Amino acid sequence: MKRDISINVEHVTRVEGHGNIVLDVKNGKIEKVQWQISEAPRFFEAMLRGRRYDELRSITSRICGICSIGHSLASLKATENALDVSISEQTGMLRRLAINGENMQSHILHVGYLVLPDLLGVGGALSLVGSTHHDALLKVVKLHRLSNEMSDLICGRTTHPITLQVGGFSKIPSKTHLEDLKRRLEGGLKTTLGVAELIHNVADNIPDFSRETEYIALTAKEEYALYEGNLASTDTGIHADEKNYKSYVNEYFVPQSTALYCKHNRESYMVGALARFNINSDYLSPAGKQVAELFSLKSINYNPFMNNIAQLVEFAHNIEDSLQLIENLLEKGLKDEKPPEIAMKEGRGIGLVEVPRGLLIHDYSINDKGRCVKANCVIPTNQNHANIQKDMEAFVPTLLDKSEKEIELNLEMLVRAYDPCISCSTHYLNVEFVHE
Amino acid sequence: MMRKIGIIGIGNPLRSDDGIGVLLLDKLIERKKEFSQYITFIDGGTGGLGLLPLLSRFTTLVFVDAVDFGGKVAESKLLRFEDMKSMKTCITSTTHESDMLHVLLFSKQLNMSADEIFFYGIQPKDTSSGTTLSYELQKKFDFILHDLIRCIKNVERG
Numbered sequence: 001m002k003r004d005i006s007i008n009v010e011h012v013t014r015v016e017g018h019g020n021i022v023l024d025v026k027n028g029k030i031e032k033v034q035w036q037i038s039e040a041p042r043f044f045e046a047m048l049r050g051r052r053y054d055e056l057r058s059i060t061s062r063i064c065g066i067c068s069i070g071h072s073l074a075s076l077k078a079t080e081n082a083l084d085v086s087i088s089e090q091t092g093m094l095r096r097l098a099i100n101g102e103n104m105q106s107h108i109l110h111v112g113y114l115v116l117p118d119l120l121g122v123g124g125a126l127s128l129v130g131s132t133h134h135d136a137l138l139k140v141v142k143l144h145r146l147s148n149e150m151s152d153l154i155c156g157r158t159t160h161p162i163t164l165q166v167g168g169f170s171k172i173p174s175k176t177h178l179e180d181l182k183r184r185l186e187g188g189l190k191t192t193l194g195v196a197e198l199i200h201n202v203a204d205n206i207p208d209f210s211r212e213t214e215y216i217a218l219t220a221k222e223e224y225a226l227y228e229g230n231l232a233s234t235d236t237g238i239h240a241d242e243k244n245y246k247s248y249v250n251e252y253f254v255p256q257s258t259a260l261y262c263k264h265n266r267e268s269y270m271v272g273a274l275a276r277f278n279i280n281s282d283y284l285s286p287a288g289k290q291v292a293e294l295f296s297l298k299s300i301n302y303n304p305f306m307n308n309i310a311q312l313v314e315f316a317h318n319i320e321d322s323l324q325l326i327e328n329l330l331e332k333g334l335k336d337e338k339p340p341e342i343a344m345k346e347g348r349g350i351g352l353v354e355v356p357r358g359l360l361i362h363d364y365s366i367n368d369k370g371r372c373v374k375a376n377c378v379i380p381t382n383q384n385h386a387n388i389q390k391d392m393e394a395f396v397p398t399l400l401d402k403s404e405k406e407i408e409l410n411l412e413m414l415v416r417a418y419d420p421c422i423s424c425s426t427h428y429l430n431v432e433f434v435h436e
Numbered sequence: 437m438m439r440k441i442g443i444i445g446i447g448n449p450l451r452s453d454d455g456i457g458v459l460l461l462d463k464l465i466e467r468k469k470e471f472s473q474y475i476t477f478i479d480g481g482t483g484g485l486g487l488l489p490l491l492s493r494f495t496t497l498v499f500v501d502a503v504d505f506g507g508k509v510a511e512s513k514l515l516r517f518e519d520m521k522s523m524k525t526c527i528t529s530t531t532h533e534s535d536m537l538h539v540l541l542f543s544k545q546l547n548m549s550a551d552e553i554f555f556y557g558i559q560p561k562d563t564s565s566g567t568t569l570s571y572e573l574q575k576k577f578d579f580i581l582h583d584l585i586r587c588i589k590n591v592e593r594g
């Protein structure tokens with residue numbers, strides 16, 4: 001049926017930016033499909049210029065309320081690389097615990113509160129209260145609480161960490177606290193598998209849409225890379241020279257967006273949980289693999305909606321990986337390590353980490369007084385914008401026989417699948433239809 | 437049940453006046469000894485929905501945040517959560533409204549929230565990118581802090 005469709009989804013958010021969906025179809029012909037970003041420039045890089053090396057982490061931890069641990073770690077790695085500061089094995093393990101905690105916090109929040117309502121066909125998490133899914137919601141809250149308290153224990157706060165420092169930690173958790181966390185994570189793993197079963201029961205509602213694209217994530221030899229690794233692409237393989245990361249992310253401007261877009265080997269690429277899964281699934285823990293098998297998720301999967309399942313897979317992996325890290329820490333014995341001596345020198349450092357939404361890069365140049373003279377931060381959501389646009393262009397033609405309401409919901413679900421750094425995607429629902 | 441009071445600073449110090457909740461919280465932490473042991477100070481930053489599990493730890497919550505209530509710049513007031521709902525037409529928003537008001541409603545529905553919830557709101561002037569408060573908020577900062585301490589002590593006394 002040839003008809004006109006005009007959809008304009010406007011979203012005004014507070015911190016992470018503004019994203020709009022615009023679709024114009026005239027007489028059955030698609031005239032315009034756009035994922036528009038109207039994010040106001042935030043000038044983080046300018047805020048870092050002139051600041052002391054030991055202030056950079058706390059400033060960048062405020063870039064995002066959800067990825068504040070990831071920003072802290074990317075910042076610390078960039079600073080430490082610039083100043084040639086080494087960290088101890090214990091610090092490395094505690095930082096891996098921190099990044100697991102953040103991944104868990106973010107993934108359960110997204111899958112449990114924002115995606116699950118879509119799969120259950122209700123308007124939002126609030127609709128689950130008192131419904132037949134109330135118990136499932138309580139399980140999600142329980143896992144969320146566990147993830148928050150883990151971050152609190154390792155990083156000193158649930159969000160915007162304070163114990164992470166250049167070269168180490170200002171305070172480490174006690175043996176008793178780690179033993180208690182271990183017991184709780186063991187219980188959390190069982191709950192996670194229960195939540196995975198529930199989501200599996202409604203997995204038929206995940207749209208069956210695939211588009212071949214490139215995936216980029218960190219990769220490492222012996223672990224599912226989150227804290228450390230080399231840049232890798234499903235198209236071009238491993239890229240060990242991190243100082244040339246700009247040739248990998250290739251940021252560029254587009255007229256419809258105030259945020260930068262990125263491309264590498266194709267016109268777009270994707271970062272995030274699905275990219276990590278596609279590149280590193282061999283290194284998942286047994287529980288991570290179990291959840292992937294439950295959903296028949298195999299590498300390489302080209303369905304962007306499966307990013308949410310990859311998040312669930314990672315949640316199970318993060319718990320098991322944390323259990324292993326805690327065991328190792330306890331076995332080696334916790335040491336009250338003194339922070340290393342830091343000599344001021346001129347240098348440039350790059351910090352690469354995987355945060356919940358994908359690859360995060362901080363690049364600092366520091367002068368011989370220890371002050372930052374240049375900074376560049378490449379944020380995962382910006383790397384995904386072009387891929388969201390290309391997905392929309394491919395997805396819309398498959399939706400044209402649906403009602404405007406269904407088209408709108410599907411497009412919003414597509415955006416939500418990427419878990420863009422817009423603090424509450426359920427607030428995406430400020431919708432305006434304009435009929436010709 | 438023993439009363440447990442959580443004071444949560446909300447906002448982003450990289451967005452000028454939006455960060456006043458967090459900046460005031462830092463000052464409260466410096467003066468922690470002046471308050472009873474039942475009060476906990478938390479930097480909620482821009483945690484939004486991520487703060488949900490935290491809310492059930494307390495019997496009383498006081499959020500400190502930049503709130504656009506149509507007042508004069510740097511004017512501050514203590515509002516009850518219930519009043520904020522009923523005053524929807526006159527309260528344009530807190531700068532984190534879509535997070536915190538939604539999160540609070542959600543937590544109440546789940547029976548995972550404090551019995552009493554207050555917002556200590558400060559009328560912002562500028563919430564664009566920047567690491568300093570507007571001149572007006574800087575000028576009144578000490579006055580606001582003093583008033584906030586008085587309000588917290590009143591809440592503590594019940």
